[in-house]
Amino acid sequence: MCRWLAYLGEPIQPSKLIVDTPNSLVAQSLNSPLGAQTVNGDGFGLAWYPDATAESTPAVFRSIEPAWHDENVRELSRAIETPLFFAHVRAATLPPVQKTNCHPFRYESWLFMHNGVIREFPRLHRQLALAIAPELFESVRGTTDSEVLFFLALTHGLREDPVGGLARAIREVEQVGRAHGIPYPVQGTFAISNGSTVWAFRYSSERRSRTLFHSEDVTTLRMLYPEVERLQGYGEQSRVIVSEPLSDLPDAFHEVPESTVAILDMNGYRHEPFLQEA
């Protein structure tokens, strides 16, 4: 339903990944070969941390113009440098298209973005909104299923335990959904960051989730593809997690397995099972 990208590594211009690669996120806004929809023209968001330390507050730029023709996206993503950013292009499951419905969503120093859906969300919306902690309720700014899931995860302790917080939120949505007769309520890939670590989840109630990939080490890539010039522009610690590969270089991207969370920090990736029990 959407496409997203998360980067952690040496400070970089986001444009190098979201504009200047063959299958960049901006290119995917017009044509994403692996997407549930091929067009992701219902809004764009870019959130970036000034430095890669926990607790710094990210800036967020949002636009309802299709990313492929929004000149601000190009200007801005070339003018900044950041060690950790999230970018997202939206294909709206449901209207309305408005900035407050553009991912990534931010709460204090935390970011969240999502590709996927809470099925039959209009039927579940009220009950899920009520399950958000009252002190968080007014910080919900838009009307998407994704943002409600983020605030449910915050309610369930995301800030102390990101994996557990999201797991408990998904379980709650599944419980509410099944009570409404919806067999597979949750579908998607999810990204969370606190400014120093990225948690990227692949999970769906039916165990057939949207695609998710992370990049090979840059040093390995440079050995594999000495002729690809743009690889020289990335730092050695540069790593991205993406809905679909940014290029068709074989071995440049590895699929994150079903029901798994990929945890990325300055030391690299590690995978952990996520909600693998029934």
Place this chain on the structure above:
Amino acid sequence: MCRWLAYLGEPIQPSKLIVDTPNSLVAQSLNSPLGAQTVNGDGFGLAWYPDATAESTPAVFRSIEPAWHDENVRELSRAIETPLFFAHVRAATLPPVQKTNCHPFRYESWLFMHNGVIREFPRLHRQLALAIAPELFESVRGTTDSEVLFFLALTHGLREDPVGGLARAIREVEQVGRAHGIPYPVQGTFAISNGSTVWAFRYSSERRSRTLFHSEDVTTLRMLYPEVERLQGYGEQSRVIVSEPLSDLPDAFHEVPESTVAILDMNGYRHEPFLQEA
């Protein structure tokens, strides 16, 4: 906080009232002398019924561009004719500015618009949202205090009894607000229509409400101002209710008293007390 206009009468081009008068609603978007703010540049809405019979569904055009420079507003308001329309320019008390926050709000064949505020709405939002009938909850599309008030009024029977429905909704907001220590929770003027009647309310908890006016009969106006050419363009049954006068012709507009509802149908106006008891 906003300016609005409601028209009922012979079919008319809305432009005649919202563009082509000295202090038209579009002019008020840039400069409204009687407004709590003088600039109402945070969105525009126009809703119009195809005919003046109850139960027809109005169309709604919304824009987040300031009305004074939105060419669609001029084009559209000249191209249509309608016997009953609502128009509104917004000065946002709270962000965000987005189409779903532009008045008038519509539910089935009903329209609602508001100039004013529910005070400290962020503190009351969750409790008021919960008070909306569950089957109506998902039809709330934006995040304004005004739309919540509309859906509370629908919950309290607006469709059967517009005056009573709004009265009960306001009382509920006042009760919730006072429980939060807010002495004067509700402020404003309000307009409701079902397609054949317009109810226009002036009310605030502190009994010092935003301004509200309705027009003198066109035949009287023509006698008073035989030299004012644009009066010839209005039908004999043309009547408008407005936040502030569209011209400075003396006696062209009459103030609606405090705590009063002006009820307008094809037979003209009548006033009734509204929430005058403490």
Place this chain on the structure above:
Amino acid sequence: MCRWLAYLGEPIQPSKLIVDTPNSLVAQSLNSPLGAQTVNGDGFGLAWYPDATAESTPAVFRSIEPAWHDENVRELSRAIETPLFFAHVRAATLPPVQKTNCHPFRYESWLFMHNGVIREFPRLHRQLALAIAPELFESVRGTTDSEVLFFLALTHGLREDPVGGLARAIREVEQVGRAHGIPYPVQGTFAISNGSTVWAFRYSSERRSRTLFHSEDVTTLRMLYPEVERLQGYGEQSRVIVSEPLSDLPDAFHEVPESTVAILDMNGYRHEPFLQEA
């Protein structure tokens, strides 16, 4: 590069053709199977005449939101009725995407829209702009090749002779283009109206033009497809000319031949050769 639709016939809600058909123009904004690009998300325009008499002035609504998610498009196209309208979804060859670059273009009572391109327009722009009659120059509001072509046609007498005016304008562009070493300067389909007749052209310098179709008579269609309910919603004189068919009903749409102008008025279509000589 774009998709368009022109309608002439009994007054109709434009939504019946641009929203509520299987391959409607709004559907084509997201996916146009026959298009040079499949996505036409760079702006929308709707221009409609109040009646089908020459010299009435059409209204124009323009939006830079993709048509597939613009709620104003749905609202407006359902709320109006018109005997003659043009609608257009844009896939921008060149930026910028802005309302002044959205087709249809209007000059007095005339409308123009285009699917195609003047090749290497930036190199030709200045010379072509200078060729516009000085008294028309300031009425050019945007920066597209299409609008320049329209004003060249106006300069060359479009208002007295639409077919000759456009033919001379195209010849001028071809001459200027070839002087710059561009072998095939003009490509496209073009639509012109004065409010009572529609001229629809298929022409390109290389004689391989974008697709263009017109509809079969409604009475014939109803005999062919008695089970297709929406055909009952069209008047007997309803005719559309389109970049690509609105449905896959065989025989519902006929291709306009290369280098041909289809002339449509209340009496039906006729074809004439257009710039068939070398």
Place this chain on the structure above:
Amino acid sequence: MCRWLAYLGEPIQPSKLIVDTPNSLVAQSLNSPLGAQTVNGDGFGLAWYPDATAESTPAVFRSIEPAWHDENVRELSRAIETPLFFAHVRAATLPPVQKTNCHPFRYESWLFMHNGVIREFPRLHRQLALAIAPELFESVRGTTDSEVLFFLALTHGLREDPVGGLARAIREVEQVGRAHGIPYPVQGTFAISNGSTVWAFRYSSERRSRTLFHSEDVTTLRMLYPEVERLQGYGEQSRVIVSEPLSDLPDAFHEVPESTVAILDMNGYRHEPFLQEA
């Protein structure tokens, strides 16, 4: 007609000047006491250089939303740091409001912005457009008088001699204007930068130009106002040139005289006469 601000000094978050001062540029978008219009809600632009060396290319962010409610303006201006930036809020003399008409205008490493008008520009537009060097013509992206003046100045050698280039461009506009019977064709204040110097002009044909001010030295200001905390957030070399003062601290801003150019670099200001001869 507009309000603008140019900053040169130690790298700074633009928000400190355009958001977080009592009469900030964003505040002036809603209410500019000294402006020809008090509302400047017809677009916003921010252009910033990555460093204060000549020949670096500035980034440009543009928005047609009123600056006072555009959350991207706040986010972005807080997230970047720059030693030299231009910011502008527009009050459109003429439509259309679109990003390509938002100042500052950029050509290569040069920036230009303007508060004022070329009078009766529609009558002069064609002749002035033709006077732009043919090789620059296609780089004109919008339709404002201001951008045409910038490209005339580029045509007349702005890149080699900013003061002389603008002087010759203004003289050309005055000549063309007077040939059309316009006694006072040019009005305004103008800012130019190459990335290391700012040239700020106050000039009008009638010698009664829009207001222009530059700031007192920060060290002086701190001595004058030891209690004003935000002064501690500025570097010692921080200097701004503005359409109107950002605060009402007496002596914080000095008026630039009529027919004068204020030249600002890292060494401070100097004034030179500009077109003082008749």
